[in-house]
Amino acid sequence: MKLVDSRVLVVFAIAHSAMSIEADAHEVAGFIGKSALAVDLYQVRCFDDGTGATDYLAVEISDQAPVKPSLLSVQVSKDDQVRNITDLVDGDEAFSRPVKLKGGNGDYVLSVDKTGAYEEVYNLEVHCVTATGAHTGTTEPVLLQDQ
Ligand SMILES: [Ca+2]
Numbered sequence: 001m002k003l004v005d006s007r008v009l010v011v012f013a014i015a016h017s018a019m020s021i022e023a024d025a026h027e028v029a030g031f032i033g034k035s036a037l038a039v040d041l042y043q044v045r046c047f048d049d050g051t052g053a054t055d056y057l058a059v060e061i062s063d064q065a066p067v068k069p070s071l072l073s074v075q076v077s078k079d080d081q082v083r084n085i086t087d088l089v090d091g092d093e094a095f096s097r098p099v100k101l102k103g104g105n106g107d108y109v110l111s112v113d114k115t116g117a118y119e120e121v122y123n124l125e126v127h128c129v130t131a132t133g134a135h136t137g138t139t140e141p142v143l144l145q146d147q
């Protein structure tokens with residue numbers, strides 16, 4: 001009887017940790033090339049992992065060292081809606097304010113661009129959020145275009 005109990009516990013622990021990972025924010029480390037016209041594209045899917053349906057996708061961007069004159073921005077789009085946010089301070093390790101797009105469950109496209117011809121390193125933080133502010137199902141962002 002004790003054996004059975006511990007097996008159940010192990011299965012529960014694995015399932016629980018998988019859910020926790022799914023519910024956490026997803027961070028992407030990116031690199032964008034020198035061209036002033038360079039754009040990196042990602043796709044993220046929001047879904048109900050049992051926490052609840054998605055109300056909006058929130059994305060933050062952090063312009064990492066080295067410090068360069070160009071500013072980095074991320075646009076979030078779904079259906080006919082687009083929202084933009086820019087990290088105004090390069091190399092301070094702090095993220096921009098979150099850009100939020102109320103698009104429900106489904107696929108969102110993130111595009112990262114910049115204001116000048118400098119190579120840049122950045123991080124993105126991505127969360128699908130319910131109407132009550134809980135983190136819900138968020139897939140690992142897929143890189144669609146790397147420039
Ligand atoms: Ca930088």
Ligand SMILES: [Ca+2]
Binds near residue numbers: 090091
């Ligand atoms: Ca910053």
